[in-house]
Amino acid sequence: MPRVRVPATTANLGPGFDALGLALELYDYVSIEEAPELEITVQGEGENSIPRGPDNIAYRAAAAVYARVGRKVPGFKIAFENHIPVARGLGSSAAAVVAGLVGANALLGYPLPQEELVSLAARLEGHPDNVAPALLGGLVVVVLNGQQVYYQRLDPPPGLSLQVAIPHFTLSTRVSRGVLPAMVPVEDAVFNLSRTALLIAAAQAGDLELMGKAMEDRLHQPYRLRLIPGMPYVFEAALKAGALAVTLSGSGPAVIAFCRGSLPKVGKAMKEAFEEHGVKCEVKELKPASQGAILC
The missing domain is CATH 3.30.70.890 (GHMP kinase, C-terminal domain)
Known part of the structure; x- marks a missing residue:
């Protein structure tokens, strides 16, 4: 059963509106496995607000990976252990999307390359400045051009x-x-x-x-x-x-x-x-x- 660790992110960094994002050392942990039906549990941040049904964004992300490779979407058992505050500007929804993508890709034997995961994440989340650093780490410059995502990762400056x-x-x-x-x-x-x-x-x-x-x-x-x-x-x-x-x-x-x-x-x-x-x-x-x- 894949267990994914995903960092929080901060986007914009002031002037870089919708174009810059930085990964932070604060993490959510999401476990995912196939199951007869959808079962979602949440511990920690968002435990009283995160949806437990098909509208859950980690489930939607996992389903998108299966659909992308032509596999029937199964039920999933998804367990969240959340430390990223929800709806505070620290990328909690991006982390959930990324966890669903990475976990489902692992379940299927890694059919999708990193570039395609970034593209899928951007389409699901709508704003790639959070999902790109959540996937890649570091400081990321990202541009969404129609359905195409262009990005460049940089190492965070020391100190x-x-x-x-x-x-x-x-x-x-x-x-x-x-x-x-x-x-x-x-x-x-x-x-x-x-x-x-x-x-x-x-x-x-x-x-x-x-x-x-x-x-x-x-x-x-x-x-x-x-x-x-x-x-x-x-x-x-x-x-x-x-x-x-x-x-x-x-x-x-x-x-x-x-x-x-x-x-x-x-x-x-x-x-x-x-x-x-x-x-x-x-x-x-x-x-x-x-x-x-x-x-x-």
């Missing part, structure tokens, strides 16, 4: 540490994307394009200071302010405490501070700023995950 403030409320991607404008000024588009390019160059060079300077955004974070109480104050507190940069993690509400080495005072400052605005949260110190989904 990077992350303080993650995770509010005790959920925020769906649908709601968070719903506040974004259909059109943006050209100068804002150029602002983000230039910083995304600089961010990738700095990451490749291992220049954490320059990475931090490149992680500004005008395309999505300003529009999401009203969805996350105290967000600008949390950003300010993280920077004053020594963070190189601070961004929303994916569509939020988690806020992630990028630091040189371990800086727990940054996490403490973010937590205090959230609580001053009536938001309880927990803080995790994480590192980038070089390894994506694996069987364990």
Whole structure:
């Protein structure tokens, strides 16, 4: 019975909206095997909210692999042991999709190459900036062009540490994307394009200071302010405490501070700023995950 370990992810990294993702050392574990009928169990994060029927996204992913290779879709027994908070911007749904794909591919003897798993994951999830690093690990640049996915994986720069403030409320991607404008000024588009390019160059060079300077955004974070109480104050507190940069993690509400080495005072400052605005949260110190989904 395959047991898949899948990392959490943080998408966008500020300016790289829908194009950048980073795997994190926080994991879900999903076991999958064929069974006479569908049986899903969940322990940990999301145990009271994750669907147990055919709408479960790990099941849908596993079924997609079987259908892709022309095999009849069986029932499955799927067991989740979840540590990634659900609907907080840390890639929990991407992790479930990837676990279903990798587990089903293993059950069938690995008929699908990695490239096809990335493509299937992007179609199922809709946003490849989470599923690509969940599959591949590291820092991933990804482009969805119709049905084709182009991507490049990079090793995370050494010395990077992350303080993650995770509010005790959920925020769906649908709601968070719903506040974004259909059109943006050209100068804002150029602002983000230039910083995304600089961010990738700095990451490749291992220049954490320059990475931090490149992680500004005008395309999505300003529009999401009203969805996350105290967000600008949390950003300010993280920077004053020594963070190189601070961004929303994916569509939020988690806020992630990028630091040189371990800086727990940054996490403490973010937590205090959230609580001053009536938001309880927990803080995790994480590192980038070089390894994506694996069987364990």
